[in-house]
Amino acid sequence: MKTPCIGRGKFEAEQSGKTCRSMRLIHFQLRTMVDMEHQRLRNSNRSFRPGRVATGTLALLAAVLSVTVPPLATVRGQTPLAKTPPGPPTVADNVQPGASDPIPNLDQPENLARDRYVDRQRATLEMWRLRTQSRQAVQDAARDADPEVAERAAWILKQWRSASLPGVAKGPAELLLDRGSPSALASVLEQGAFDAVLVAVEESAGTIEFDQIKQRVVTLLSQRYPYYCDKAYAQGTEADLLRLLDAVAIDRNVAAACRDLKRYLGIAPDESSGGADPLPSAASLWSPAEREICLALFAMLRGDVEASIDHARQTGDPVLLRIARMLGDRWQEIADRAFELADTAATHEERVEANAWGLAATSHTGDQARFDLAKSRLTAPEPGESEMVWNIRWRALAMHGSVDQAIDVMAAVDRAAAAKVACAASRYRRAEQLCGFPLDRIDSDLDDWISDAYTDQANLPTGSIAPSMERLYALARLLVNTGDTRHAWQIYRRLTPRQVIVSPYGASLREQTLVELDLINRFDWMMDVAAAPGENAVTQRTQAIVARALNTEFDAFRKVLDRIKLVRPAADFRDRFRITFQLFRGKPPEPFDDPEDYQALLDSLLHDEQIKRSGGRTYQVEQVSLDLDIIDMLVRQGQVDLAEQGLEVLTRADELDALITAAETKTQQGDHRAATRLWQRVADRSAQYTAANALITVDHGLSYAKSVVGSWILAKRAGHRQIADQLESRLRLMLTSPSMGFRKELADHLREVGQHELAAEVLRDLIVLASFGGEDSPDFFRVAVTYVGVIDDLKETNPDALDALQISADDAVKWSDLAVLGILKTTMYHDTAFISVPLSVRKTFLQQAIETGDESLARQAIAEIESFDPLNIDYGERMLPELRKAGLQPLADSAFDRLVDRGLEHVNRFPGDATALNNLAWTAAMNQRRLDEALGLSERAVMLEPDSVIFRDTLAEVLHLLGRTDQALAIESACLLDEPDQWHLHQQIEKYQQLLRQ
Numbered sequence: 001m002k003t004p005c006i007g008r009g010k011f012e013a014e015q016s017g018k019t020c021r022s023m024r025l026i027h028f029q030l031r032t033m034v035d036m037e038h039q040r041l042r043n044s045n046r047s048f049r050p051g052r053v054a055t056g057t058l059a060l061l062a063a064v065l066s067v068t069v070p071p072l073a074t075v076r077g078q079t080p081l082a083k084t085p086p087g088p089p090t091v092a093d094n095v096q097p098g099a100s101d102p103i104p105n106l107d108q109p110e111n112l113a114r115d116r117y118v119d120r121q122r123a124t125l126e127m128w129r130l131r132t133q134s135r136q137a138v139q140d141a142a143r144d145a146d147p148e149v150a151e152r153a154a155w156i157l158k159q160w161r162s163a164s165l166p167g168v169a170k171g172p173a174e175l176l177l178d179r180g181s182p183s184a185l186a187s188v189l190e191q192g193a194f195d196a197v198l199v200a201v202e203e204s205a206g207t208i209e210f211d212q213i214k215q216r217v218v219t220l221l222s223q224r225y226p227y228y229c230d231k232a233y234a235q236g237t238e239a240d241l242l243r244l245l246d247a248v249a250i251d252r253n254v255a256a257a258c259r260d261l262k263r264y265l266g267i268a269p270d271e272s273s274g275g276a277d278p279l280p281s282a283a284s285l286w287s288p289a290e291r292e293i294c295l296a297l298f299a300m301l302r303g304d305v306e307a308s309i310d311h312a313r314q315t316g317d318p319v320l321l322r323i324a325r326m327l328g329d330r331w332q333e334i335a336d337r338a339f340e341l342a343d344t345a346a347t348h349e350e351r352v353e354a355n356a357w358g359l360a361a362t363s364h365t366g367d368q369a370r371f372d373l374a375k376s377r378l379t380a381p382e383p384g385e386s387e388m389v390w391n392i393r394w395r396a397l398a399m400h401g402s403v404d405q406a407i408d409v410m411a412a413v414d415r416a417a418a419a420k421v422a423c424a425a426s427r428y429r430r431a432e433q434l435c436g437f438p439l440d441r442i443d444s445d446l447d448d449w450i451s452d453a454y455t456d457q458a459n460l461p462t463g464s465i466a467p468s469m470e471r472l473y474a475l476a477r478l479l480v481n482t483g484d485t486r487h488a489w490q491i492y493r494r495l496t497p498r499q500v501i502v503s504p505y506g507a508s509l510r511e512q513t514l515v516e517l518d519l520i521n522r523f524d525w526m527m528d529v530a531a532a533p534g535e536n537a538v539t540q541r542t543q544a545i546v547a548r549a550l551n552t553e554f555d556a557f558r559k560v561l562d563r564i565k566l567v568r569p570a571a572d573f574r575d576r577f578r579i580t581f582q583l584f585r586g587k588p589p590e591p592f593d594d595p596e597d598y599q600a601l602l603d604s605l606l607h608d609e610q611i612k613r614s615g616g617r618t619y620q621v622e623q624v625s626l627d628l629d630i631i632d633m634l635v636r637q638g639q640v641d642l643a644e645q646g647l648e649v650l651t652r653a654d655e656l657d658a659l660i661t662a663a664e665t666k667t668q669q670g671d672h673r674a675a676t677r678l679w680q681r682v683a684d685r686s687a688q689y690t691a692a693n694a695l696i697t698v699d700h701g702l703s704y705a706k707s708v709v710g711s712w713i714l715a716k717r718a719g720h721r722q723i724a725d726q727l728e729s730r731l732r733l734m735l736t737s738p739s740m741g742f743r744k745e746l747a748d749h750l751r752e753v754g755q756h757e758l759a760a761e762v763l764r765d766l767i768v769l770a771s772f773g774g775e776d777s778p779d780f781f782r783v784a785v786t787y788v789g790v791i792d793d794l795k796e797t798n799p800d801a802l803d804a805l806q807i808s809a810d811d812a813v814k815w816s817d818l819a820v821l822g823i824l825k826t827t828m829y830h831d832t833a834f835i836s837v838p839l840s841v842r843k844t845f846l847q848q849a850i851e852t853g854d855e856s857l858a859r860q861a862i863a864e865i866e867s868f869d870p871l872n873i874d875y876g877e878r879m880l881p882e883l884r885k886a887g888l889q890p891l892a893d894s895a896f897d898r899l900v901d902r903g904l905e906h907v908n909r910f911p912g913d914a915t916a917l918n919n920l921a922w923t924a925a926m927n928q929r930r931l932d933e934a935l936g937l938s939e940r941a942v943m944l945e946p947d948s949v950i951f952r953d954t955l956a957e958v959l960h961l962l963g964r965t966d967q968a969l970a971i972e973s974a975c976l977l978d979e980p981d982q983w984h985l986h987q988q989i990e991k992y993q994q995l996l997r998q
Contacts, residue, residue, distance in 0.1 A: 608623050
């Protein structure tokens with residue numbers, strides 16, 4: 001029979017105070033000793049082991065406590081205590097593990113209902129500690145009719161579900177007060193106690209919090225994964241991390257992390273599965289389709305195309321099936337399905353998209369009849385089509401070389417957009433027709449065209465732009481492309497009122513003009529348009545557009561613009577804006593060329609006095625308004641000493657990006673000791689976690705990983721092979737991250753610092769992962785472009801690495817091609833990208849042909865390049881000479897002649913196009929053909945723009961090739977007076993001088 005509940009008396013509390021304090025001290029010392037032994041055992045065990053917390057060490061803890069600590073009732077000399085009101089054990093209670101007799105059978109819920117209070121407390125703590133033995137008993141006790149038993153069991157379950165286990169609760173005290181909070185789980189993960197978090201996940205199964213806890217754990221793992229990996233590496237608990245990932249795999253990204261971590265640990269798939277990677281255990285809760293998607297992804301990663309396609313087929317998702325077939329080069333299957341769907345599609349949109357994919361597939365299979373059929377269907381738009389359908393039509397045509405047909409489809413809906421695409425494809429006559437403004441009347445009628453456009457604009461509601469305005473922008477772009485900058489500037493200068501709102505988001509006509517100028521890289525005009533004479537401010541949107549064009553951040557531009565007022569107090573706003581613009585552009589501002597001006601600017605940024613208000617009072621504070629974008633600006637201005645001074649200030653303040661920049665600088669300079677210290681500071685700073693302000697971001701994980709990359713490079717350079725191998729192993733562990741965005745960012749960084757082999761390994765799998773999409777999946781096009789770039793890097797720096805990595809030389813061509821198809825339905829790119837991107841891919845094809853000597857591929861690539869842009873100078877000056885060196889001289893010569901003939905036709909039509917004149921002359925010089933014609937072209941270009949150093953440099957090279965090297969040297973020497981920092985000019989002069997001496 002249970003003892004009635006009697007509260008503790010005042011006498012007992014007073015008599016036992018001293019004894020309780022001594023018991024706490026003994027308990028603390030013993031726990032510390034056992035914790036240290038527990039940690040030592042864990043550190044020494046790097047094998048795959050069961051992920052349960054109830055280990056022999058915890059059993060040892062219970063035994064030591066029960067043997068060493070005398071029973072509290074005996075020490076106190078009191079009778080056994082009766083039950084207290086229900087509630088979880090307190091801190092004081094937790095130091096009373098002893099009892100007068102052992103507690104057997106922890107798998108019985110009756111232990112929580114023992115007669116004596118001390119036994120109930122001890123049972124509660126032991127059942128909490130020994131989860132494996134007591135789990136079912138605790139779950140049963142949680143449903144007990146006795147309120148105290150149920151509440152004790154609920155307390156134990158709460159600890160388990162919040163990852164509170166012995167030896168783990170070492171986070172900030174405030175976190176331990178609320179074990180159910182997100183910060184509590186984060187605190188446990190910060191300790192690397194993955195097994196404890198696994199307990200929390202397992203115990204939450206069947207509760208309404210289960211999905212939330214898994215999502216919370218995945219978020220934390222994704223954001224802090226590099227740091228947790230280092231914890232696992234140091235403690236030897238990679239297997240615990242794997243089990244945790246396996247239990248919380250809520251999507252294919254986490255599943256991919258499980259797969260990659262198994263490979264890192266050397267855990268091969270079960271032979272009974274035929275080498276197939278199993279899904280994580282948490283995938284049992286996924287939908288059947290999601291499981292099939294993941295299996296298709298895994299199969300593609302291991303190179304089993306058939307299995308991948310089969311799993312993709314099981315999903316019932318035609319898009320996924322097409323992706324699997326594309327990755328497996330099954331273009332015939334794609335074509336068959338596309339034409340079947342085009343004939344049976346239920347909706348107009350599905351039919352048009354099917355024809356687009358039919359066009360793409362037959363361009364690979366070489367089925368000309370079906371290619372022409374798909375093309376004819378795409379060139380016949382129907383009335384009332386949506387913008388999406390219209391985009392699919394013209395984009396598919398443009399991407400596959402049918403540029404003229406694509407322009408026609410565009411013109412039926414948006415003539416201005418079609419004209420801009422025509423300009424990008426060097427179809428200037430067609431662009432003129434689409435603009436609707438005859439160029440032979442531009443001198444007399446341009447003012448009227450602009451006035452009429454303003455009339456049309458006035459008749460539209462606010463937030464819309466008149467088609468005639470759009471066509472004026474297209475006309476201006478045409479004029480820039482054909483060398484008539486005078487009339488182009490006249491248009492842009494007139495389209496600048498801030499009060500005319502032309503978008504639903506409040507953008508003004510001036511801001512639209514700035515965007516247009518950014519697209520054609522006319523920074524000098526942007527500077528003049530952004531701030532008009534007499535204005536004393538510009539909009540934030542204007543500053544943002546300008547900052548983006550200058551490749552800097554809005555805040556950096558704003559800070560410098562604000563501080564220029566102190567350096568040049570007499571200047572009006574427009575002059576200050578122009579100074580700021582030129583500073584970030586890298587051009588010395590004319591009224592800002594004194595070194596003292598730069599020093600004054602830096603000082604004002606380092607001591608920026610700001611007015612603050614608090615409690616109705618106003619006071620002044622000083623802060624540092626410097627950032628890395630401003631440091632970069634100082635470097636571009638040649639103020640290296642000031643940049644270093646500013647960087648030192650930010651570094652002393654432990655500004656993370658500044659620390660990384662300083663560490664990278666010291667690494668490049670070969671200062672091993674300083675770089676090592678700085679990388680360690682980066683690691684310490686980026687590993688910081690404060691629950692109060694939740695400083696958990698993917699960028700922090702990236703910064704921490706960068707510190708390991710920097711240390712790895714230093715170790716390799718110093719010849720510390722063992723240390724370098726350990727650091728590389730840590731990096732490879734980090735690269736099993738469930739965050740695909742992190743993998744992409746770290747691969748980019750590895751490429752930037754010249755670690756191309758590891759970058760290629762990462763991107764080889766990431767490109768497949770990105771192909772299948774999903775949450776946090778990076779943009780496939782960007783991943784593909786980066787991967788192709790890394791392959792090109794390896795071809796130049798370490799060709800043998802491609803074989804070692806089993807990367808085919810054809811991969812660059814394959815993924816370049818697929819990258820284009822990846823942007824068919826995206827809204828991220830401007831219309832002209834559907835000319836420039838596939839054109840770039842055809843150049844990749846031509847480069848492959850040059851490297852392999854494949855004349856057939858070269859001929860096809862040249863034909864397609866000409867279809868995209870018949871006046872493309874880049875391939876003419878850069879690739880045709882390489883083609884000639886590869887032994888394909890007749891093909892190169894014929895392509896060169898066609899390019900020059902078309903160029904001559906263009907400059908005859910547009911005789912004021914100095915850029916085209918110069919480019920043709922330079923192309924001729926690089927190919928060393930038709931040099932007499934090149935001389936005339938170059939002289940005309942110089943006559944049109946005599947101040948251009950670039951044009952005069954071209955003329956010098958042509959004269960040299962014609963045997964007039966003395967004249968070339970004289971011209972080049974004069975160029976050097978204008979541009980003394982141009983290294984190319986120094987090289988040319990040295991070349992000419994050597995030839996003349998010989």
